[in-house]
Amino acid sequence: MLTFQQFEIKNLSLKNRVVMPPMCTYSSDDSGYIEDFHYAHYIARALGGVGLIIQEATSVEKRGRISGNDLGLWEDSQIEKSKELVKNVKKYGSKIAIQLAHAGRKCGVKTEDIISCSAIDFGDDYKIAREMTKKDIDEVIKAFKLSTRRALEADYDAIEIHAAHGYLIHQFLSPISNHRTDEYGGCLTNRVRFLKQILLSVREEWPENRPIILRVSASDYVSDGINIYMMKDIINEIKELIDIVHVSSGGLVLAPINIFPGYQVKFAEYLKNETGLPTIAVGLITNIDQVEEILGNERADLVALGRELLRNPNWILNNAISHNVKIEYPSQYIRAYK
Template identity: 45%
Template sequence: MAKLDAAFSLKGLELKNRIVMPPMCQYSVDAEDGTPNEWHYVHYVSRAVGGAGLIIVEMTDVEPDGRITNRDLGLWSDEQIPAYKRIVSEVHKYGTKIGIQIAHAGRKAQDAEQPVSASAIPVAGEDLTPPRALTTDEVKAMVIKYKEAARRAVEAGFDTIELHGAHGYLIHQFHSPGINNRTDEYGHDLSLFGVEIIEAVRSVIPAEMPLILRISAVEYMDGGYGLEHSLEIAKKYKAAGVDVFHVSSGGEAPPGQVKPGNHPAYQVPFARAFKQALDVPVIAVGKLDDPFVAEATLANEDADLVAVGRGMLNDPYWALHAIKSVARKVDPPVQYKRGIYVH
């Protein structure tokens, strides 16, 4: 029996298959107000028609200056909720569940007049405005901004929330020894900022809603942290309320000499390590667009879910086509059944 089309359930989340569309920035906001538009509506709904089990909406920021660019999504105002609610409602019509990734770009906010970060350390090798360090009071206020964004996501009807703690964005900046040189409580305990966000978000989401956290298992910058460090941080995040880890890597700076080759499934060993060490469900990601590689990742119990990004950008119906290839059967929307042939 194929694993790709096997159901998955955790708390109140029930997925029809193990295929995840991961968050991928579209840089397509019209008026720089952070509100999704018709592009986002078609983009996400088409992947629901295409059979994905779970869609995670792209990096959505907790304040305007927290965006990578001014064309990114935001969820800092109640006025933004209806546009998300419209997407969620339509995605649900096709049996797909949908989450949203809540984040802050920190020192990687390209269009912010003054980016902020854990510390005043610029991104090496990048032509970005150097950040200033958030004050302790500002850090505590930032935690509330994550909490309020999560509240809005619940009001919009999302099935799950993912916190972005990977790829060099703000939560990552706090738990990275190479980026955080603070001398206050958030420097003494590198997990504290993330833990406080997790606890704040859990306080406003339903108990049955799983909370996902995306994390870079290793850094690729010179002197960056390794797997042992990320696992120790993740243990604290799990204790604070994370149910699922979405395991990626790098993204914090131009890579040094430690990045592995971009071969198929190159990040799967990290997902396996998290699954074994933490005994929680994990999402594997990274060049899994070959259906048989994705199937093997699940069948070998390296991960519980597989996220396919570029494959779904290339083919909105990647999930249906992958299940057809691997399982030799598929259940498309009724409107498309005349076009499905299984040999």
């Protein structure tokens, strides 16, 4: 079955096509450190046979957190526990990426300096953001670079840059949230500049043979916002700097979304065809028939199962046995799969 086929990109070799997408667990504290919960949570999915685990949004700056319980990689003291997590996830057979993130105006930590490209709030529960100066922009770009250096020290297999769901990079990309009049606002090339500079600085630290994934929201679901055609143009501006596109949608403004099984797959398919880059499809994908259809019709290269893997960490193992596919089971569990 296609689900269980290997996937190779650069030096990264995945044993199957199933990805655990980043999902915040809000289980750290003000330190941003990885806690016991995170080891249990991620190692369980490694034992369950997931090809690629993408660690939840991990902030590059304290003021970039979504909550006071986010993970962080904004200082060197956070490397050690990341290293331990990476070592163990790999030991149990998965590959692991880290999602590097900055919340911008969606920072929910009331004591932090809330920044964005423009002085607009996300909604009534959020403070009006302070418009970033050129110095702020340089600081955030440097924070992504330094976090990348730390991620390399911890030995993650890939980096995912979070440019989706209405967080800081998405705020720069969308004409709805970016009202700047300098070289970071206005035309598409200007709105992409911040992302491009982040990717360039990340690339300076991240070895050429390890992949960089870009997570995007392919639609803001409102007129004047990002739509799939604009997202294609955005990606084509920076496609030499990334290796895989992880295609989600929404999150910039509160807009109604018509949700159904596989509702974002069409975006992954379009971006795969129009940019030539491999894509990860995600969104209400729960059963193996959906995964086979997406891979078989070449609509995406990898498929992420989020909430389904929260419900069922052994999704891969259980599907392999029920479809008579030979895979390597963890030695401790072999008697359950005979």
